[in-house]
Amino acid sequence: MSGSLWLKPGTTGDTLPVIPRQRTTPPQGPADPAAPDLAADPLDELAARLDDLAAAAVHPDEIAAILESDGMTDAHIRLTYGRDDSFALAEDLYARVERRHAAPEAPPADPWHTGLAGCLLRGLVFALPGLAYVLGAPLLATGPGRYGLPPGTVPLFAGAVTGWVWNQALSHRAYTWLGLGDRRAAARALLTGAPAGALAGAAVAVAAAGPGEAPAALFGAGQAVYLGAATVLLVLGRERALLGALLPLAGAVPAFRHDLPDPLRIALLLASLTATAVCAGRALRPGPGERRPARGRGGPPFAASVPYGLFGLGSGLLVLYAGADAVIALTLSMGPAEWLLHRFRGASLTRLRLLTTAYEFRRAVAGMLARCLGAYLGVLAALTLTAAALWPGAAAVGPGRIGSLLLVGAVLWLGLLMQAFGGVAGAASVCLLAAGAQTLVPAAGPVAAGLAALVLCVLTCVLLVRPTSHRF
Template structure:
């Protein structure tokens, strides 16, 4: 055969004569094409090395817009998960040392959170001060006089202002304080008008004073939402100073005090809160004008937050007046523990090297934070029962029922912080509906809600991708 060499028995390549290689005309053969997977692995090396599970890499691929069709044609893998597993397997784990904790938003002091808990609870004194002013007509549905319009206006305000807060916080997260302020400037008055209208519409014969109180309550909720979203807790505390000065007089509030003694602190705090909110919404010097045609966060994204406010608010109302005091005061420690859990989980995500270690650490930290919150709530419940006039007697059953409500609230807020607000809202609304239709099943409904949120929270938070947003 022409052009081929045949080795005789015993011959080797070293014993054969060297045949000069003839040069052939034509272009030089091209170099082998680079593997697209190697190029992708090099580009995502840092991110893939810090991942503790292939799902994290899959989330990165999907966020880059890679479709399954593109992945099959370019990389020869079925989908983003298969491609992520290959990248995870070929990249050595490298977890950099954690950076110094940032000042915000997940590293905050306990004092600031306790201040927020205080401004959440102080408005409760308004109901004690104004209770005798509302008792001018018969009660309905077995409730004290004026309760129905007050509850209707309060629930309307909770739903509206929860959704409004989410929309304003979204603008703040985008770095546009001006847009957040404009959202509050239009949304807070609209919510106050809606709450006042519902309170007036729900008022029955002889409940006109309660309707007026409900209208003032709606104005306060809107103004307080503005101050809390914009971080003006100290201004809100100053506006509530007239109510705060009434704290030493709590034991005497059920006596026959002049109406002026009760009315002046209420109107003074309401007016001061509204003025502080108006001042906070003034444009900052040199603030740029809004860009024309810029769209904001979708309105539908804020709806689950309003529904969560509805469900959790109803559960708190069903717990009783004294329970409301303890629960509102506990929101300070609750918020601090939420910040600590978020900061801690991000640190562990950078330190731990396997998904198993991360799951075990998250579940342990979740149990410790929930336990710490429930201990704080139990202490506040005993304190509120000892100091508040007419509070229900403290018993193990009473504390246990309140701790279940507290567990639902804290776990729901935690899911809300990690993007699981729709599931939390559904669980709270279902429990509130059961308690409304079957009052005797209230403890069972709240206990079921707490158990369901425990399971849902664990399923959500053990996924490393839930912590990267």
């Protein structure tokens, strides 16, 4: 495409006077004296060459991006077309070409279409590990707690946060390899990264343990191993295998009302952990049709995965501060949240293909954003009420508590949406600031979450009303 847009230097722009073309031989046949033979307008030729792309654009900036990506400099545009820069030239092309979109014979495949059942399954496997804490809670209560928290909470939180940060960054790197079509490289990244993350999480849990918290440190080490293995299975699309590995934790259901012997608790925990690790090892084995990647191929930069780890840190802290029953509701809601993210992405691409003006597109995107966010918050509110009714010792649910939790949910969903559209740095910064404010002043949690939700709403609208944000 790069060579098709360049014209011969010295052609006349449409802002210069019209000069009749000089002939060295008399014309053949009769000529119309009222229609002199004029020099070709290079802008007409460019409009003809870019007709399909310009007709599908919903804003002149899309055409400007095409011109700049083809290597057109401002100097070339001034010399050839008589316009100041690519934006001025794009506005002229946008005005000359009529808006139209070729209707496909069959609806195009929607790469963002996903079934609700699959997303609900992921939400379930996100929430089931919470039963491990029900089984392990009596085993951890061997000494006094610190900072006003239950016994063993500090090493467990420290190990969990470490695992979230590491595995969020690892997931991004592995997904990037999968996007490049290299499953072998993705598996290799998981094979080296998941054990390293498990070791880091276990080391942090042990280092954070105080006197009498050795059982909690041991539990934190197992938690770190589980997080690494679950990351492998989720990235490689083995949710059903992970669900099967978590089934032993269903033995925690009687523990809500009855006391279980400690050997049974330990056996259920070890069975689930072992099954998860074994399934992850089997998932990392190369398939029969996989080929080795070409030597010397560069992979995604490690620095590109850092913002995803920071987003995991900020969002994880916000979830932890919400309380045990709220954690269950939030993790279960991640399934519907993921489905709504896919719905928004697919609908935005459809609107981008069908609408003809930037105003219509902005209005449609704003409406879709409000509907998807409202649907997610409605699901989260229902799950919160359900979790509060079933979880033993849950805090009373009132309007204030539900409102605070919905603010946290809005921060998480909008942050995930920005992450999906490449705005992970902004989402991570907002979540970290909100989590830091809540750490310093716990009473300011609802205010911090509310401000974070408001900022993310503004950032999301600014990012997603641009048509170019949806074309990658």
